[in-house]
Structures are given as C-alpha cells and as structure tokens.
Amino acid sequence: MGVRTWIEGWPVYRQLTGTDPLGRGAAAQSERSRALTARTETADSVARSVCPYCAVGCGQRIFVKDGEVVQIEGDPDSPISQGRLCPKGSASKSLITSDRRQRKVLYRRPYATDWEELDLDTAMSMIADRVLAARDETWEDADEDGRPLNRTLGISSLGGATLDNEENYLIKKLFTAMGAIQIENQARI
C-alpha cells in the first residue's frame, strides 16, 4: 500500500476532503464495515428443513459453510410459517452447535458412581447382547390356554415425538418382529 492510498484511507483525511465533513458517515466507515456481508450469502449450501420443536411445522433454511451450520432461519416460501420462527426455532442453531451437546458414547457400569467412555461399536454390540438375553429370559410362547403370545415383556421403549416417521417405522418394525410390544411414545403422554 502506498502512503498516498494509506492516507486517503484515513478517516480524518476523508473527512476533510470528502462529502462528510463531520466525520460521522462515509468518512468514518472502516474497511471491515465496508466489506461486511451476510454469512448466509457466502454459505456453501442450504438445506431445506423443518423446525424440530412444536408441531406447527415451520420451514427452516439451514446454511452450511465448511461442513458447519452457520445459520438457521425461517423459510419464506413456507405457507405454514411464511419465514417466521419463534424463540425456540430461532435458537435451533444453538441446539445443533452447542458445546454442551454430547458427542461421545458414555457408559455407566452397574454400581458405578461415574461415567466412562465407550467405543460406539462396542456399545452397539453390548446392547445387542443384552437385548437378546432379556428377550430369552422373558420370552412367552403362549398364554395359559395355549393361544400364541410370541412376545417378551422384558424390554420397554419410550420414544420422543421428534423422531422421523421413517425412524418410527423401523423402530416399530424391528421391535414387533423381535416380539417386544412395550413400545411407547410421547404421543401417549
């Protein structure tokens, strides 16, 4: 940068020579301010999504830059929400990016007083073993009159109503096929 340009970039120079003698506007604008642009404009991609809180079903646009969510705002195209969001919907970027979110599997041994970390594959394997054991231990083939029961009452499940339909479908399908019937949901509550 030449000195001349450097000086010309100086607010006080601009103030004295430009259209803003009081130095409260154009002359005072910093380079950073001049270069400001909305991060939604520079996002790599935008996913069209739906708010995960209540059942109104507001449309969301999720802006992604370098693999990170950088902004979530209302989808103006949505005939339901017309681009608006409530405080919870407006906070949903924090829901995803919060550093309080758990990102590691944790395991509490019987009678332990604290958590320990566990590998995801190991956890899956341990859970599969426990499901089969509980099922075997509590299996009922038939009632006292010989009518089929074909089930276990040893396993329960309670799902939230923020799960996708596709997820609920697989949950019900798998549990039903393994004979687990105590499958419940927030919808009962």
Place this chain on the structure above:
Amino acid sequence: MAGPNSLYGPLDPAPDAGYLDPPPRMGFFTDTSVCIGCKACEVACKEWNLVPDDGFNLLGTSYDNTGGLTANSWRHVAFIEQPVAGRGGGTDTPGAFAGLPVGPPASGLAAVTAARTGQDTGTDPGVPPAVDALAAAGTITPPGALAPPGTPASTGTPASPGALTPPGALASPGTLGPLGSAAPAGAPASSGGGGAAATGPQFLGMPMADLPGRTIDAPRSDFRWLMMSNVCKHCTHAGCLDVCPTGALFRTEFGTVVVQEDICNGCGYCIPACPYGVIDQRKDDGRAWKCTLCYDRIGDGLTPACAKACPTESIQYGELEELRGRAAHRLEKLQEQGVTEARLYGHDPEDGVGGDGAFFLLLDEPEVYGLPPDPIVTTRDLKAMWKRAGVAALTMAAAVVVSFAGRRP
C-alpha cells in the same frame, strides 16, 4: 453533506453524512398492538449477531428476564402487567375480571419487589432496569386515562427515567434509591383487605405521583398485558455518534447508526449520550455494543434477523418513509376499532432527536414501557462547540501532514 439541521431538526441523515445518492433510509416499525411477547426477536438477534447471553437471572418483572437493552441484549421485550380500572381495550365488553371474587391488584407491588431486587442484567457497567417504568406499569390507569391521546398521563411523571438522569448516576447500577423516597404516603397494599404486603416484602410505597388511594384499593376488574420489543432507535440525531471520538460509531448509507467493533476503543463516551439509555459497554471487552439493524444483512438486501423471525409482524422492517405511512394507517385503523389509547412514538421528524429510525406504536404512555416521553439529542447544543472542535481537528490534521512529510522514503 452537512447542513443547518446536521445536529438538530428534521433531516435525512445519510446524505448529511456524506453519502452521495444513498439508498432509502431503512428502519423498524414495531407495532406493539400485535406483539405476543415471544422474544423470538431477542433470540434471532443473538443467533445472528453472536451476542453473548445476558446471565440467568429471574427478575420477577412479569415475563421479562432480560431487564433492558444492554451490550448483550440488542432487542428487549418489555412486559407490563397492568390493572385497568373499569373498562379496557376500548371494547364494549366487560373487563377481563369483572364479576370475579378479586381483591386489589398485585402488579404494582410485584413490579416494585422485582425492581428492588436490583438484579444484575448481565452487563456492568450497564443500564439499571427502568425502575420507574416498572412502577408506572403497576399503577392503575383510571378509565379517563384511556381517552384519546393527548390527555395528560395519569400514570405519573417518572421520578428519574434513566435517560434523563445525569450520566454519573448510571455508573451505579443497583442503586435504586429513589424508589422508597419517591413514594407517596398512604398507599400500602395491606390496606387492600389482606393484601400480599401483609406478609410480603416490606412495602415502602409506590413510586408514582398518583392520588393516594385511587390506585390501590379498588378490586381489579380489568387487566392488560402489554408487550413491546424495544431496540436502538437509530436516531436521526444520534447523540452516541456525535460524541464518539474514534469514529467507531458511524452513520451508514441506510441512515442507521452502527458501532464498528474494529474501531471502538471502549472509551464509553457514547453511553451517557444516548437519550434512551440504549448503548452499553460489554463487561469483558469494554467495547460498546448495540443493535446494528443487521448492517451486514441489509447490505445484502436481507431483512434484519429480529424482523425476519417475528411471528406476528410486530417488528416490521422497511424504508422508513413507507413504514411511517404504514404506521399512520395502522393507527387510524386501531382508533376506528376503538383502541383510542394507541399512539405512535418516535415517528415525528420534528421531535428532539429528529425522529427515530426505529419507531413504535404503543398502547399507553411511553413511560409505561420504560421509554422517555420527550427524548432530546444530548448534543443539541453542540453546534456552538463544534466550531472549536473543528479548529482543533484542523490543527491535528496539519500536524499529521507535517509528521508524514518527514517520513517520506
């Protein structure tokens, strides 16, 4: 270009600030008659502008736990629980609580209790909660007060709205001294037939100038819950900007007032200069922060985050001229519907700040919402002083030129 009204009086601020052929002046019109107090504006603002949280403090001021506009809260939703004697809302229906076995209202007492707790609003130094507004909110508005605008407020003249307090007083948050002393005698809640004060916090009186006995003893018959999303007014004559010695505060081409975080050195001059008590310093970095009207968004033709989120279009963003027209139309319609207490605030270019870039439709006196009734730009008389400042600036410029002259390689 600078002109005769550069410091006071009606003005289009962007050309005055040196923008040649600027875009139309942009602003907010906040229509409190449709505000549902959801606070989406507060959250959307913080998510977009990466503003820190303001601390987790139950303030007890109805559902307001933000407390006021601070460096860490650029939108603030005020909640006013307001008993109204007689009829409310300009409708023909009986009051909300008519015919119910109710005693005197609690709102005033609750507001005072909340204010007395002196809860930290998360920033220090900062602006203490608008105590008098809370107190004013607690008063009963007699039926007469709901008469057409212009009727003198019976809600009492605030003893010390933050904006009119000398700057020094603002440096001592939590000092809510005037509360007790400003109280008229003879208005203890306990006189209302076993009011909460009997066992509640010691009641020192209501900080208002209403007639004793007129506001407290009557059983509550009607009730309003007013909500308003407050924000920086982006004044035509912005005291904060006028006093900023570093050029951190500047007028944008949209006529808005923005603090440039890369320039601000935290001197704090702007803070007492704001007639609304809006601009504030952040405790950790000392710099001044406030609403930018999402300068980065509007530059790209986007709507500011708060207005974009607002579910009921209480916050409207647009060209100021158009918003003023829209507001006038809305006011007329509300008046027709019998909402005679509706009024505009900050819309008038003839007012003490040359009109606000962010103005409001209110349903009661401004004080009730914690707004100064007649704000005046703190630099109104600066013009005379400015000449001397100009000389100083020229001297400095000359010095600069001289100093660089010696540096030429």
Place this chain on the structure above:
Amino acid sequence: MAEAHPVGFQYVVEAKNRGAKVIHIDPRFTRTSALAHTYVPVRAGADIAFLGGVINYILSNEKDFREYVLAYTNASMLVSEEFQDTEELGGLFSGYDPETGAYDQSSWQYAGQQDEGQEEEESHVDRETASGLEQESHGPPVPADVPRDPTLRDPRCVYQVLKRHYARYTPEVVERLCGVPRDKFLEVCEAWTANSGRERTTALVYSVGWTQHSVGVQYIRAGAIIQLLLGNMGRPGGGVMALRGHASIQGSTDIPTLFNLLPGYLPMPHHRQHETFRQWVDAIRHPEQQGFWANAESYAVSLLKAYFGDAATADNDFGYGWLPRLTGDHGTYQQVLDMIDGKIKGYFLLGQNPAVGSAHGRAQRLGMANLDWLVVRDLFMIESATFWKDGPEVATGEIVPEQCRTEVFFLPAASHAEKEGTFTQTQRMLQWREKAVEPPGDCRSELWFFYHLGRLLRERLADSAAPRDAGLLNLTWDYPLHGERGDEPSGEDVLKEINGYDLATGRPLSSFTEMRPDGSTSGGCWIYTGVYKDGVNQAARRKPRTEQSWVAGEWGWAWPADRRTLYNRASADPEGRPWSERKKYVWWDPEAGEWTGYDVPDFERTKPPSYRPPEGATGVEAISGDDPFIMQGDGKGWLYAPSGLIDGPMPTHYEPAESMVRNPLYEQQANPTRKVYDRSDNLTNPSPPERHSEVFPYVFSTSRLTEHHTAGGMSRQLAYLSELQPEMFAEVSPELAAERGLEHLGWAHMVTARAAIEARVLVTDRLIPLRIEDRIVHQIWMPYHWGGEGLVTGDSANDLIGITLDPNVLIQESKVGTCDIQPGRRPTGPALLAYVTGYRERAGLVPGHHTPPLLTPDQPEES
C-alpha cells in the same frame, strides 16, 4: 396458542386484523389472552361443564345449523329404548358394572341394533388396549340402516337425547361449576353461534392440555359436538384444530411407536380377540361395514408384506403368526410400575426424558433404578440418564449409586439437521427435511441405530431355527447404505417402503385404493400411501406459497390422499353446491361430473351427490352421495357416539380425579371408567365425598412457556433460551399470596401425595380466584420445564402428578390436580420424605386405604 405455538398464532392475529373476534378460555391469563378480545378464566378440569353449557345454549335456542345437522350428523337417528342417561342414573350411563368399572354398551346403540354394542368384557379390553386411538383415522363400527326421525321430535332421536342430557348445563350451573360469570359465558355462546352457519364459520382451537385429563377424549368430543351442531366441520375457517406440541407427534401415532397400534391405526393383535389372522382382519374391517375401512384386509396384508416380504404368503397368513400379542395394558405407565416391581429388564429412551417429562417423576426414576440396563439416546445429557448419579432420590437416600445396578448406555443422537426424513405436523402434513451436515462424533440417527441393532440381532440369530426367531429372520432388512461413512440407511428408501409398491412391477402405489388383499402389493402405512406417488417424494414439495393458491396444496403432502381439510365434502350442501359463495371450498361440478374445488375432495371424485347405495351395499359403495364423513361407519358426524368410547356416548361433567369440589351435577364424582393404578406408590389426593380433601386445598395446573420446550431437554441446555426463563416458578394470585403468606420472588413449595417441590413465586394479576359453588377456589400455575440437568435447573412439576388415565387412550391426567402451597423452600434429604408422609397421614392416605373408588358411594364413610 401464542404461548406454545407463536408462529401458528400469526393467523389469529391476521384474522383479528381482518375483523375476527378472538376468545380465549384458560385457567390463567396468558400471552394468548393478551391479544384476545375476550378472556374467560375457567376452573381447570371443568371444561365439559362449560362446553356442555354451550351445547345447551345451542339446543335450547335452536341455534344449530339445522340443514347441516339434519343432513350430515346422526341427529335424527333413534337411540335404543334401553338407553338410560346420566340424568336418570346419578351420573352413570346404563350398563355400568361396578366390579370391572366398565360399561356393557349394548343399550347405547341405535334402535334395533342393541346386539351390536360392545359387551362389558370387550369394553374392558378396549380400555386396557387404549383402542380409542384406532379411531384417529376412522369411526368405530356401526350399521347404516338405522330408524330416523327427520323432524327431530321423537324423544329417542339423538337430537332430543342430547338436548335432555345437557338441559341442566345452564349458564347458572356453568357459573357455579366453572367460575365463569353468566354474562361472560353468554357472550361466548352468542359470539360462537352468531359467527357460525351458512355464511360464517368459527374455528375451535385447543392444545393438548385438553387431552391430559381423566375425561380428555370427552373434552374433545364436546368441542366436536358444538362444531357439528353449528356446521363448522369440513369447512374453511371451521373445524377443531389440535395444536400438538412436538414436531412429529402426529406422525408418532400415524406410524406409531405405541404398544397398541401398528402403522395406519391397525390394532396390535390381542391374544384373545385376534387369535387368528381372520379374526384380526374382520375385527378391523367389520364385513358388513360401510366406508373405507371395509378394505382393511388390503391395508393389513400390505403391511405384513412390507414387514416380511417374500416370506409373507397367503399360506402362512402373510406372517401374521410372527406378530406378538397383547394381553392387556402395556402402556408406558404400566411399564413404569412393572419396572418398580422388577419385571422389566431393559429400557430404550429415544429422545424422551420420563424422569422429568412424564407424570410421577419419582416413580419414573425409581423404575429406571431397578432395570438391568437402560439405553438413552439424546442430544444432551438428560435427567433420565443421570437419575443414578444426582437425581432427587439420591438426595433423599432412596437411590444409592453404589447399590443401583442399572447399567446405562448414553448414545448421542443426530439432530434434525443431521439426518433426512419426514415430520408430520399438526395438520397431518408430512414435510421432508434435507440433511444439512453430518452428525458429529458418535452422534447417530435413530435410523442408523435401529438398522444396525437389527443387523446385529439378525447376525447373532442367523443360525437359529427357533420359531421365536422366525419373524426377525424373515424381516425385510436389506436397506442400502449411504452417507459419508457409508453406513446410513436412506430415509427415502424407508419412505418408499411406507408408501408401498405394486410388487409385480415395483411401481410405487399412488393411493391406498390400489392396495390388494392377495399379497400383490406391499405398503408400510396405508394412510401414507401416495406420499411417493409417481416415484416422487411428495413430502419434499416446496412450491413457494406466493406461487400457489391459499390452500397451498403443492407444499408437502397431507394424509389421507393429500387432503388438506378433512371431510371437506361437508363444505358443500347435500346437493353439492357450496353453502355460500363466501365459504366455498369443494363442490360438485355437474357438467364435468366430478367433485372439484380448492382442495383435493375428501370424497370419491365422480360419485354424484344424488348417489344412493343399493340395498345391502357394504364398504365404499354404501356411502351415499351426501354422506361427508366417509371414514365413519354411517357417513355421519356423530353428536352421539353409540360405540367407540369407553366412558359414555355423550361427554358428561365429572370432576377431575383430584378435586376439592363435590361434583355439583351428579352423585358420581369422577369419571367412573378412568384407569386407576391403586398402589401405595401412586396415591391420589382425596376428593369429596372422601374426607380430608382440605389437606390439599388448591387446584394446580401445568403447561408450557414460549421460551422452553417440554421438560427442557432441548431448551434448558441453550443459553439463549435459558436466559429468557431462568428459573422454575409458580404463579399465584395476590389473593392466594395473602392467604398463604407468599412473597413475590420469594420461595414456595407445593405438596401432593406424591411429592413436594419448590419454586420461586410470581404473584401476578394474571391468576384470578374463582367462586365455585359457595367457596373461593384458588388456582396455581407452574411450567413443567425444569429438572436437574442443564444451564438452568429446578424442581420438576411432573413430580407432583400421580398416574390416573383417560380410559379411551390411557393418557394421564396431568393438567389438573390438587395441592397445598406453603411459603419457603421444601425440606431436603430424608426430611423431604418425612414431610410428604406427614401430608399423606393427615389426608388419611395410610396403608390399607384405597383411593379413590371408581364408583362414588352414596354416603361417605363415617369414621
């Protein structure tokens, strides 16, 4: 609505700006009340009395939309002469058996149909299995050829039966019972009726607080009766609008993870009622039934084909034998009590937090402390994962970490932005979400978790020949994997399976009418068939609202068959003409010979209004051209429900299970069929005529704040929401504050027979004492968002609540109860248990006490 569904409330604001009158009825003045024209305070738990009063007003002033009522409802049908009303039997309908606490419903039937009614045993089973939920998509069975009196004068016709039933629900009774001043009540009646009819419609909006009562289903029935009488159903601007509280709670019953349902509201097989495939299918379709349920066999077979693929054949009843069977109540509350009793080994929690989110938190936590293992899948560390470490029972000494054997797996879940799939919002609309980013770390979707769990189970059992493993091994589970890690099933593949295929060609079905009972089609949820019509993900449609009509039919996809307003045939008169130009929506176009309009007609497209079914017709053929309610057995909107409800054909005011008020209308105090778990760890506060109700002298209710979500798992972890409502509080009126010495912002604690919890006090004019009978009733309100984990913590309001359920759907009564409130903080540690025990003793809830009897005794026990 403004409180919990702010973005939905924009339409109320818009309607108000266009001149609509907004009335808000709620126990407390909320942000919704703030914008309403009229706010009506009401006692929690008294809604049927209020709504019954409105029904009485309509009928005694003949304000009903008579043409609509005659043509589209069952008003003219004659009820059996054996039917006896609550007015004759002290609050019971005919057929009540005090032994089982259930009704023999034969006498509730239409004249000449008594044999069709539910017998007591069936009724009992229906309660245990929450069969009311099956009617989400269709009415219960009823024959069509019922004697009628179109003059509505016959004393046995539904119109007259209804009129007699509600005759005592006068404005005076409403005032005494609900605390609503007469004038205010009449203002509501006049506004509602004046704004309904040919030219105008009124919408009734409720939130799910209505469902959380021991008479919850009847609350909604009462609302539906009013809307039918006033001609507001199936018409634009009308309807009964349920504002549900979770992103896909509608989807969670459509494609249920509920014990008693299979996808599309098909019942889970019951070991006695549905022993064979044929019994199961006939129980759904009722062979002589009219309406779309007659094709239920196609839906059922298509589901089994989707589950078991080629292994499902006509010879093996399409694998029906592999399905597990119900024997009774296996609902979430029964499960929790079974956990306490040590009957359950393992528990999965999938984005659900019962430790603070379900009624009776202490029972929930003690149950979880008595498992072999627990899997918690959530975004944040929630109370249900940490009960063993720092839950309230650790403080009281009831759970000692070193002695608690429950093995806990916390598996972090993927957020809504990190997976693709559909949510079904509150108006039955499916909206597809695109995946924005990959889930971080170990976070995974439920799709991933269950796919891989199933894979692991199947691998472990691959060599098994045991009959019990056949279902699992025959399951279609070969989902192609995608994603950055290459291990994620595709949501779209699952959605296609749900939609269904023609198995011969692989063509996605476009409508459930294409499903066949011969095994040639498959489909995982018949009511969702069409969501993948033409091989296109219809739920992903995003045509901007500005580029289409106000119905916005090209945004997302709504079941059934993409209809946005249900039963919209009722928006036209019996001849198929719009009731009015102003309210036209769907109508018959005689030139084109088809139904047309702004929405997809909820009717067979080419069936003319003049169509009358031939003698003996069944199924869809039996629906007349002027029967809009096509999923109902008789095509009519039901003012009177001859079957399908456990607790009576007409909504009746019963006091909540806990009330300090003696039922002013009937000798019967509370719903005599409510589901009760009479156990020493689930005590109920006494209500009159039982003694000691004065120990718990206040009504309390709980609900949400705008700033938080449910028990806080998705909001108390976020700074921007936590700062807006940072502490647990209780709202009281100034009058109650004075009575109990409560200070604004001071502490108070609330006590029930289950627990004592503390909260900061907000003394506010928004709570109002009511005059009920001759006494003042104070109501306390609390949010239920708090618990021990998160940025902001506090006691959980759900700890106060006991387990008493609505008999139709087994949902708990958590919107009303009784309690005491005292200033100051609650005791801590073991002293807390002693404190609550003291209350129990004073309330007479001592060992051997059974509370409360279903049938209210004539004379309270003297002792």
